[in-house]
Amino acid sequence: xxxxxxxxxxxxxxxxxxxxxxxxxxxxxxxxxxxxxxxxxxxxxxxxxxxxxxxxxxxxxxxxxxxxxxxxxxxxxxxxxxxxxxxxxxxxxxxxxxxxxxxxxxxxxxxxxxxxxxxxxxxxxxxxxxxxxxxxxxxxxxxxxxxxxxxxxxxxxxxxxxxxxxxxxxxxxxxxxxxxxxxxxxxxxxxxxxxxxxxxxxxxxxxxxxxxxxxxxxxxxxxxxxxxxxxxxxxxxxxxxxxxxxxxxxxxxxxxxxxxxxxxxxxxxxxxxxxxxxxxxxxxxxxxxxxxxxxxxxxxxxxxxxxxxxxxxxxxxxxxxxxxxxxxxxxxxxxxxxxxxxxxxxxxxxxxxxxxxxxxxxxxxxxxxxxxxxxxxxxxxxxxxxxxxxxxxxxxxxxxxxxxxxxxxxxxxxxxxxx
Amino acid sequence: xxxxxxxxxxxxxxxxxxxxxxxxxxxxxxxxxxxxxxxxxxxxxxxxxxxxxxxxxxxxxxxxxxxxxxxxxxxxxxxxxxxxxxxxxxxxxxxxxxxxxxxxxxxxxxxxxxxxxxxxxxxxxxxxxxxxxxxxxxxxxxxxxxxxxxxxxxxxxxxxxxxxxxxxxxxxxxxxxxxxxxxxxxxxxxxxxxxxxxxxxxxxxxxxxxxxxxxxxxxxxxxxxxxxxxxxxxxxxxxxxxxxxxxxxxxxxxxxxxxxxxxxxxxxxxxxxxxxxxxxxxxxxxxxxxxxxxxxxxxxxxxxxxxxxxxxxxxxxxxxxxxxxxxxxxxxxxxxxxxxxxxxxxxxxxxxxxxxxxxxxxxxxxxxxxxxxxxxxxxxxxxxxxxxxxxxxxxxxxxxxxxxxxxxxxxxxxxxxxxxxxxxxxxxxxxxxxxxxxxxxxxxxxxxxxxxxxxxxxxxxxxxxxxxxxxxxxxxxxxxxxxxxxxxxxxxxxxxxxxxxxxxxx
Numbered sequence: 001x002x003x004x005x006x007x008x009x010x011x012x013x014x015x016x017x018x019x020x021x022x023x024x025x026x027x028x029x030x031x032x033x034x035x036x037x038x039x040x041x042x043x044x045x046x047x048x049x050x051x052x053x054x055x056x057x058x059x060x061x062x063x064x065x066x067x068x069x070x071x072x073x074x075x076x077x078x079x080x081x082x083x084x085x086x087x088x089x090x091x092x093x094x095x096x097x098x099x100x101x102x103x104x105x106x107x108x109x110x111x112x113x114x115x116x117x118x119x120x121x122x123x124x125x126x127x128x129x130x131x132x133x134x135x136x137x138x139x140x141x142x143x144x145x146x147x148x149x150x151x152x153x154x155x156x157x158x159x160x161x162x163x164x165x166x167x168x169x170x171x172x173x174x175x176x177x178x179x180x181x182x183x184x185x186x187x188x189x190x191x192x193x194x195x196x197x198x199x200x201x202x203x204x205x206x207x208x209x210x211x212x213x214x215x216x217x218x219x220x221x222x223x224x225x226x227x228x229x230x231x232x233x234x235x236x237x238x239x240x241x242x243x244x245x246x247x248x249x250x251x252x253x254x255x256x257x258x259x260x261x262x263x264x265x266x267x268x269x270x271x272x273x274x275x276x277x278x279x280x281x282x283x284x285x286x287x288x289x290x291x292x293x294x295x296x297x298x299x300x301x302x303x304x305x306x307x308x309x310x311x312x313x314x315x316x317x318x319x320x321x322x323x324x325x326x327x328x329x330x331x332x333x334x335x336x337x338x339x340x341x342x343x344x345x346x347x348x349x350x351x352x353x354x355x356x357x358x359x360x361x362x363x364x365x366x367x368x369x370x371x372x373x374x375x376x377x378x379x380x381x382x383x384x385x386x387x388x389x390x391x392x393x394x395x396x397x398x399x400x401x402x403x404x405x406x407x408x409x410x411x412x413x414x415x416x417x418x419x
Numbered sequence: 420x421x422x423x424x425x426x427x428x429x430x431x432x433x434x435x436x437x438x439x440x441x442x443x444x445x446x447x448x449x450x451x452x453x454x455x456x457x458x459x460x461x462x463x464x465x466x467x468x469x470x471x472x473x474x475x476x477x478x479x480x481x482x483x484x485x486x487x488x489x490x491x492x493x494x495x496x497x498x499x500x501x502x503x504x505x506x507x508x509x510x511x512x513x514x515x516x517x518x519x520x521x522x523x524x525x526x527x528x529x530x531x532x533x534x535x536x537x538x539x540x541x542x543x544x545x546x547x548x549x550x551x552x553x554x555x556x557x558x559x560x561x562x563x564x565x566x567x568x569x570x571x572x573x574x575x576x577x578x579x580x581x582x583x584x585x586x587x588x589x590x591x592x593x594x595x596x597x598x599x600x601x602x603x604x605x606x607x608x609x610x611x612x613x614x615x616x617x618x619x620x621x622x623x624x625x626x627x628x629x630x631x632x633x634x635x636x637x638x639x640x641x642x643x644x645x646x647x648x649x650x651x652x653x654x655x656x657x658x659x660x661x662x663x664x665x666x667x668x669x670x671x672x673x674x675x676x677x678x679x680x681x682x683x684x685x686x687x688x689x690x691x692x693x694x695x696x697x698x699x700x701x702x703x704x705x706x707x708x709x710x711x712x713x714x715x716x717x718x719x720x721x722x723x724x725x726x727x728x729x730x731x732x733x734x735x736x737x738x739x740x741x742x743x744x745x746x747x748x749x750x751x752x753x754x755x756x757x758x759x760x761x762x763x764x765x766x767x768x769x770x771x772x773x774x775x776x777x778x779x780x781x782x783x784x785x786x787x788x789x790x791x792x793x794x795x796x797x798x799x800x801x802x803x804x805x806x807x808x809x810x811x812x813x814x815x816x817x818x819x820x821x822x823x824x825x826x827x828x829x830x831x832x833x834x835x836x837x838x839x840x841x842x843x844x845x846x847x848x849x850x851x852x853x854x855x856x857x858x859x860x861x862x863x864x865x866x867x868x869x870x871x872x873x874x875x876x877x878x879x880x881x882x883x884x885x886x887x888x889x890x891x892x893x894x895x896x897x898x899x900x901x902x903x904x905x906x907x908x909x910x911x912x913x914x915x916x917x918x919x920x921x922x923x924x925x
Binding site: 048049124126127128129130172173174175180186187188189193194195196197198200201202204205208209212214216217218220221223224227228277282283335336337341342374 | 664667669676682683684685686689693694699705708859860861868869870871878879880881882883884885886887888890891893894895898911912914915918919920921923924
């Protein structure tokens, strides 16, 4: 483990902590060619508001889908040049991507993007709040769980080597439920703003928090200042995403761009989290055509950002896996307002260098009346913890899944090439 | 603080429980007076601060023009700009180039002059040309003029890009001014608590114009009144009906439903049970959610883009029999179905417990003692949901005064900002700088998207990004770097106190 890079990283930390890092050290930190056994990284994306999985990865060979959604279904894949832009993009003859997710298709074709359909939380709740809570605690039905699955999934820090203060990073102003818990994890709204902007005050604050009798604020302060030093050290130069990585304007693209920056700067990130809202389409989910309207707009941002992230990662793809989730799916039938209401199972994406992509995982439950959950929603065939469990083991190297998912034994689905 | 000491804490609390007995701070009235949308009905706002949509409706004769001649002029100008945009197939209203409105010498002053020179030049133009100039200026130039301007001009500068934005600006300014200047502190905290409890997201479509009346007319009058009145006021408010989609919810067998215009929407029914009354563990089922939603079909909004008032539309109502929490609601009840549900929920033991726990969570500790919650809930049930009595029970309880409850909770960003401003005796001239700070601190006002509102637990705010934002705000405040706020004679050292661990707790 005591490689050159590892040594540099720790020395850099020490020096930055003391005041200034010499230029060579930063360069060394930036150097991408220095060989080192890097840790794998897990990136979790939460689509808050219950995304409509049936219109995201469309079961276009399912006749019932079109019967139940007469005005908002995504049309079957089409070869016709005028209709193609509004039709599903075929994946495997049964499923297709929403047309706004076209940027993800090349990743699928390269075998680095997988879909798990009819996946999600087995809890029957249709409350956003509860379902998000359950998905982030990863203990469906148990509200008393105090910490989140990502926090529990963090491998135990190596006692011999200090762990990075930014090993778990969530983009946003508050730490998400999934990352809350006893292990240190930080919320970062914007990398460049992550500092006390007045040097005199910074020193004073640092010692006040260090001296605080309040245990939680003391710990939060220490964590904050260690992370500030490290993040400032990687920002002496402006971050340029890799050629062709065109992040859409907006919060989600910004979040993924900064996660890529952190990964490429080798500061010891092991897991990252970003969320993206605006999926609760009770009314007018789809515009005049499938490629227009609220869902299409959200998906263009979602897919475009993920694709840019993938391009940006370049030779770091091998280490990274991204998983997406949303608290529950939406009703199989459209409602009276050209929207959909709160449903049950959903689809998840898994993207990464080690992912056995180009296929849709999970048993398709069908959409006949008697096959629907409570006669209204897509039934669940894959517990989201099966997907997360495989990633926790394969990406984070944490084999103690019974601690991460108490009361549940995840079944790996073979999504990773080596788990 | 001096006032609290002079009165004694118990007396002070008792007075706070009767806010109308507390003379209000005259400085507050002066700050609030120019925020005229705070005193308008939704219909008046739509006319006087129209969005492009309303301007188009006025031009088409579907909405009356504003009476005020200045505002009428503004609408005419907006209409002309919109027309031009339509002609050019552009999506946004086009503005005139600044160079076309000014002599080169004048342009130079606006670009490079001192604030005073800029203001003098600007004031030399007639009002209509001034408004044209404001619309044509970039954000930066406008802000420089803003810094030098007096209150009336500031308002025109702020509304230059779109008058509709003033509604939100006024709302946020009103909240911040009250938080800093009001003598009726408990009432303000309770308005914040109950708005958050019955959260509505300001930026959901028509809610941009409805939230002002919602907070003023549905929340504020009831925060120390009967819970049932508060609940009913929110249930009938256009803001809530729009936010949780109930205004469109239609019974499948109703005349409107049979014509297949619309269907049942469960959104309000669910949040009413889970978030507003019983709480998520309150013992209801999915079936109850659907039945409640059926009861509220037809609770709708008359002309959301015009009068925006509550109306019951019998053509949308499901007239069948319903059963809610085991209680049978006979067929043909009309608007009475919803009223029965509200009455049932407002007197339910689960509601009493849930509301009491949320209040204790906000006022006492992140893990409030169950003995305290039970005592409050008992008062709630005994006193017909009298919220003043529930608060009094809480304040009279030993748990409230225990050592464990002192400095037990992390302040919310709003509490932290308000207490910093009060502690430094800051003068707040205008509020949008503070509002931007609150966005950074993680609590954008009136803009929590989820119906849950912000968590009442202090843990919500304990994280690195939030801590850093607090430290940065403290230093910026005392160095007079927050636009619109002036602090006299404070040093960075004082700012460090505001950002210190102790000051984050309450």
